[in-house]
Amino acid sequence: MKTITLFLCLIAFFHQSSLAQTKQEIEGAWLFEEGDIQHTLVLVDSYLSYSTFDIKNKKFINTWGGPYKIQADKLIISVEFNANDSSDVQSEHIFNIKISGNKLFAKIGSKEQTWKKTDDNNNPLSGVWRITSRKVEGKMNEMPLRDRRTLKILTGNRFQWIAINIKTGEFSGTGGGTYTFVDDTYTEHIKFFSRDNQRVGASLAFKGKLVNGQWQHSGLSSKGEPIYEIWSKMYLKK
Structure with missing residues (x-):
């Protein structure tokens, strides 16, 4: 009986180790290209966003995502937003996946896709963030967590912001691309923007620093308006 129990414990241990390894391997940013159409996957803190855009014509196509988990060779996503389908x-x-080195093989429907990994979550800003306070007319206003929320998802060098309502499915906008964070300067390089494709190709620089786990963010918005915001992690690392 002890031998059987030990055997079952070892099976459970190696199964959990395998899942943890797969989770570690999949987190980061991935790219799949079909001509001018780029597909990006960003996965951080057990949250996923899948975005599609036409890089040549600066046209946003769609984005959707939410919390995810790994079970064996399955990627399971609980959808919290979809720009085109509330x-x-x-x-x-649920998708079948396989990871080999820096390649992710994902069967979405009947179509097999091969994704290339473009970065790991090796940046102090990597995570899923939400605005928790914002300065308005010289006064900081607290922003409690509600169904309607603005999130910023950052991997090692990719960013995406989304304004969503996880209950009603209302989608208010998104933008994304690559970023750098050097010497307290956070710079976004926009690759897609759902509200105005003329923003694509622009770069926006902000002052930013991490203080006690909070991201202090200031500068000018894409409309040229001054902003001062404090962002906090939405999820703890799992």
Whole structure:
């Protein structure tokens, strides 16, 4: 009986180790290209966003995502936002996946896709962030967590912001691309923007620093308006 129990414990241990390894391997940013159409996957702090855009014509196509988990060779996503289909929110998507080195093989429907990893989450800003306070007319206003929220998802060098309502499925906008964080300067290089494709190709620089786990963020918005915001991590690392 002791031998059987030990054997079962070892199976459970190696299964959990395998899942943890897969989780570690999949986190970061991935790219899949079809001509001028770019597909990006960003996965950090058990949260995923899948975005599609036409890089040549500066046209945003879609983005969707939410919390995810790994079970064996399955990637399971609980959808919290979908720019093109609000009825998809609160549904679940399941995909077969396989990781080999810096390649991710994902069968979405009947179509096999090969993704290339473009970065790991090796940046102090890597995580899923939300605005917790903002300065308005010289006064800091607290912003409690509600169904309607603005998130910023950062991997090692990719960023995406989304303004969503996880209950109603309302989608207010998104933008994304690559970023750098050097000498307290955070700079975004915009690759897609749902509200105005003329923003694509622009770079925006902000002053930023991490203080006690909070991201202090200041500068000018894409509309040229002054901002001062404090962002906090939405999820703890798992």
